[in-house]
Amino acid sequence: MIPLSWYIALSVLMFSIGVLGVLIRRNVIIIFMCIELILNSVNIAMVAFAHYLNSVRGQIFVLFIMTVAAAEAAIGLAIIIAMYRNKETLNTSDINIMKW
Amino acid sequence: MPTISTADLAAISPEIIVLCSAMAVLIMGLFVKKEWRFLLGYLSVAGLAAAADRTWAMRSVVHGAFSGMFILDGYATYFKMVFYVAAAIALLISISYVRMENIEKGEYYGLILFATAGMMVMASGSDLMTVYLGIELMALSIYVLAGFLRKSLRSNEAALKYFLLGAFSSGILLYGIALIYGITGTTNLHDIAAFIQTGTYSKPALILSMILMLAGFGFKVAAVPFHMWTPDVYEGAPTSVTAFMSVGPKAAAFAAFLRVFITALPQIQADWTIIIAALAILSMLIGNVVAISQTNIKRMLAYSSIAHAGYAMVGFVAGGAEGISSVMTYLLIYVFMNLGAFGMVVALSRGGMTGERIEDFAGLSKKNKMAALLMLIFMFSLAGIPPTAGFIGKFNIFMAALNSGFLWLALIMVVMSAVSAFFYLRVVLVMYMKEPEDDRKLTPNLSMYTAMAVAAYAVLYIGMNPSGVIDFAMKSVSGLM
Numbered sequence: 279m280i281p282l283s284w285y286i287a288l289s290v291l292m293f294s295i296g297v298l299g300v301l302i303r304r305n306v307i308i309i310f311m312c313i314e315l316i317l318n319s320v321n322i323a324m325v326a327f328a329h330y331l332n333s334v335r336g337q338i339f340v341l342f343i344m345t346v347a348a349a350e351a352a353i354g355l356a357i358i359i360a361m362y363r364n365k366e367t368l369n370t371s372d373i374n375i376m377k378w
Numbered sequence: 379m380p381t382i383s384t385a386d387l388a389a390i391s392p393e394i395i396v397l398c399s400a401m402a403v404l405i406m407g408l409f410v411k412k413e414w415r416f417l418l419g420y421l422s423v424a425g426l427a428a429a430a431d432r433t434w435a436m437r438s439v440v441h442g443a444f445s446g447m448f449i450l451d452g453y454a455t456y457f458k459m460v461f462y463v464a465a466a467i468a469l470l471i472s473i474s475y476v477r478m479e480n481i482e483k484g485e486y487y488g489l490i491l492f493a494t495a496g497m498m499v500m501a502s503g504s505d506l507m508t509v510y511l512g513i514e515l516m517a518l519s520i521y522v523l524a525g526f527l528r529k530s531l532r533s534n535e536a537a538l539k540y541f542l543l544g545a546f547s548s549g550i551l552l553y554g555i556a557l558i559y560g561i562t563g564t565t566n567l568h569d570i571a572a573f574i575q576t577g578t579y580s581k582p583a584l585i586l587s588m589i590l591m592l593a594g595f596g597f598k599v600a601a602v603p604f605h606m607w608t609p610d611v612y613e614g615a616p617t618s619v620t621a622f623m624s625v626g627p628k629a630a631a632f633a634a635f636l637r638v639f640i641t642a643l644p645q646i647q648a649d650w651t652i653i654i655a656a657l658a659i660l661s662m663l664i665g666n667v668v669a670i671s672q673t674n675i676k677r678m679l680a681y682s683s684i685a686h687a688g689y690a691m692v693g694f695v696a697g698g699a700e701g702i703s704s705v706m707t708y709l710l711i712y713v714f715m716n717l718g719a720f721g722m723v724v725a726l727s728r729g730g731m732t733g734e735r736i737e738d739f740a741g742l743s744k745k746n747k748m749a750a751l752l753m754l755i756f757m758f759s760l761a762g763i764p765p766t767a768g769f770i771g772k773f774n775i776f777m778a779a780l781n782s783g784f785l786w787l788a789l790i791m792v793v794m795s796a797v798s799a800f801f802y803l804r805v806v807l808v809m810y811m812k813e814p815e816d817d818r819k820l821t822p823n824l825s826m827y828t829a830m831a832v833a834a835y836a837v838l839y840i841g842m843n844p845s846g847v848i849d850f851a852m853k854s855v856s857g858l859m
Contacts, residue, residue, distance in 0.1 A: 316549035327560040
């Protein structure tokens with residue numbers, strides 16, 4: 279059986295990649311993908327904990343997170359499209375009418 | 379096998395009413411002709427009033443519904459009343475603005491109601507799952523509202539920045555929740571506290587999860603150093619939306635923040651108190667100092683809202699029934715004074731950027747004495763000058779901090795509040811001392827003036843008779859302690 283610590287290590291790694299990506303990447307879509315990576319690292323941790331703790335709460339939580347992530351993707355991509363129609367760029371350095 | 383009782387359904391009846399009116403407004407927006415769409419705004423206010431009536435009728439009920447996922451208690455009731463007031467005033471000041479900006483759609487009112495429902499779930503969530511769902515329902519609605527001016531690049535940019543940073547902060551909050559679930563094996567706030575008291579766990583992991591959750595909530599309340607999105611989003615979003623999101627979601631984020639930390643993590647209070655104290659100092663410092671140099675009034679009010687989050691956190695640090703009730707009182711007062719100030723910005727706006735520069739207020743006293751007087755009241759209140767409500771709010775927090783031995787924090791608060799008087803009173807100075815640049819008149823508008831009159835009356839009334847509100851907050855906080 280795979281020990282819990284492996285799952286946690288994987289989840290921490292994914293979380294770190296996600297956070298790093300949000301902080302250093304400049305493309306809006308890639309930043310958004312990194313946010314999804316963070317959410318999925320949470321899902322892995324939740325499911326692993328739920329399995330090892332013998333509790334279903336974590337798995338239910340994961341279902342909610344996936345649902346919310348789907349809604350978030352719909353809204354996020356809609357916002358990105360609205361932005362792209364007005365200004366044909368996805369680079370955060372060009373999205374600078376107001377100072378960051 | 380847990381079952382759903384009628385008492386559970388009764389406990390969420392205000393949320394059901396708000397959601398039903400949101401959906402009704404959303405669907406009716408498709409059929410109602412353009413010239414009658416303003417009625418949808420009044421319909422939304424009526425929905426909020428009906429929900430407020432239900433909440434008020436159940437004010438003495440304490441009921442943990444749905445196997446402890448959702449709790450109805452005095453604390454939740456208090457915050458729900460704050461949200462109803464915030465949403466109703468924001469809707470009233472929106473009605474003429476959305477017509478002018480040509481975004482008068484059913485979705486606008488529907489989304490404000492959906493966000494309100496999310497805020498109500500946040501205040502009532504007694505499980506990290508419901509708290510998270512409430513946060514997301516509120517945040518997703520507000521992202522869309524921030525980008526509601528689809529043709530405006532500034533609005534797009536505000537929505538995009540808010541969305542990316544908001545989703546990022548939820549991710550961090552969620553990781554904190556996942557860790558705390560791993561440590562304690564539960565997501566129920568009371569069970570977490572019980573486990574921390576009796577069980578064995580690793581303290582560093584618990585502290586880490588607390589810090590991750592603190593960062594997530596810090597984003598939502600716009601505390602420094604998690605404030606970067608605030609000025610841009612406040613500036614770019616449609617002004618009526620900015621007005622709403624500067625008060626409603628902030629109060630809701632505080633509601634959830636306080637409940638999660640006080641209910642679930644009282645055992646490590648010493649650890650989070652010191653971090654929140656640091657955030658409070660930074661927020662007051664950066665918010666007030668940077669606000670001085672702003673020329674756009676929406677941006678200035680954004681930095682001021684960061685500073686006000688700092689004041690509220692001082693009350694949080696003070697803790698105890700006195701400290702928490704001072705935060706609650708402050709958030710209610712902040713709703714009135716900030717919506718009033720933003721309402722005046724909305725009243726002055728004529729599409730595009732007009733009305734957003736502080737210079738646009740020049741000579742307002744000559745053009746419209748009443749409007750200038752109202753703005754004067756709101757600015758005095760934000761600065762915390764007696765006899766306005768802002769003074770009462772700050773005084774309560776100050777006393778709470780003093781009584782629990784945070785003298786230095788209270789002193790920083792007073793000094794920073796004096797600094798803030800500089801930029802609030804500059805607006806007053808511009809209104810009264812400068813000559814008007816043009817002779818544009820303010821168009822009288824019933825819903826707008828009703829909202830402003832209510833806000834100004836509340837600011838003055840609470841300023842002179844604060845005992846009612848303070849007693850209500852004191853009584854409501856008992857459920858949490």
